[in-house]
Amino acid sequence: MKYNVAQLLKEAIGSHRNFDIEEDICDAEHPMEHVRGAVDMVRTHQGIWVQARLVVRVPQYCSRCLDAFSRTIRIELDEEYFPEVDVKTGMSALPPDEWDALCIAADQNLDLAEATRQATLAAMPLKPLCKPECVGICDRCGCDRNQGPCDCYNREIDPRWAALRSLMDEQQL
Ligand SMILES: [Zn+2]
Numbered sequence: 001m002k003y004n005v006a007q008l009l010k011e012a013i014g015s016h017r018n019f020d021i022e023e024d025i026c027d028a029e030h031p032m033e034h035v036r037g038a039v040d041m042v043r044t045h046q047g048i049w050v051q052a053r054l055v056v057r058v059p060q061y062c063s064r065c066l067d068a069f070s071r072t073i074r075i076e077l078d079e080e081y082f083p084e085v086d087v088k089t090g091m092s093a094l095p096p097d098e099w100d101a102l103c104i105a106a107d108q109n110l111d112l113a114e115a116t117r118q119a120t121l122a123a124m125p126l127k128p129l130c131k132p133e134c135v136g137i138c139d140r141c142g143c144d145r146n147q148g149p150c151d152c153y154n155r156e157i158d159p160r161w162a163a164l165r166s167l168m169d170e171q172q173l
C-alpha cells in the first residue's frame with residue numbers, strides 16, 4: 001500500500017490527488033487479505049494529509065463454531081503524514097525519534113498499510129461470528145450444530161418425565 005508522493009510534496013500547499021485503490025495484501029503481519037476504496041491526498045505545509053474510505057477484507061475465525069470465514073470491514077483514515085526527508089533539500093526533515101508509521105519514508109513512499117491495519121483492528125468485533133444465527137459447536141460432543149442438531153441435548157429429559165422414564169427402564173429389565 002505504498003504510494004510515491006515525491007511529486008505531490010514538490011507541489012503547492014492544497015495540491016491534491018484522488019485515486020482508487022484495490023490491492024491484495026500478502027503480509028502475515030497485517031490481518032487483512034484485500035483492501036479497496038478511495039484515497040484523497042492533500043499537500044499541507046508540513047506533509048500530506050490522507051483521507052481514505054476503505055473496505056478491508058479480513059480472515060477470521062468464528063468464536064462459536066471456529067470456522068474460518070472472511071469479513072469485510074469499512075474504515076476511514078484521516079491522518080497527516082510527515083516526510084522523514086525534505087524532498088527539495090534531501091536533508092532530514094524530522095529528528096529520527098519522531099519517525100514512525102505515519103512518516104513518509106526517505107524514498108518518498110507513503111505507506112498506508114500501518115494506518116489501515118490499526119483502523120481495521122480497532123473496528124474488528126471482539127467475538128466474530130460467521131453469521132449472526134450461528135449456533136456454534138456442541139459443548140458436549142464437539143460437533144458443528146450448524147450442520148444439524150446432535151443428540152446430546154435431545155436426550156435430556158424433563159424432570160417431570162424422569163419418574164416415568166425410570167419406570168419404563170425397570171419394565172425393560
Ligand atoms: Zn460460526
Ligand SMILES: [Zn+2]
Pocket residue numbers: 138139140141142143150151152153
Ligand atoms: Zn452434541
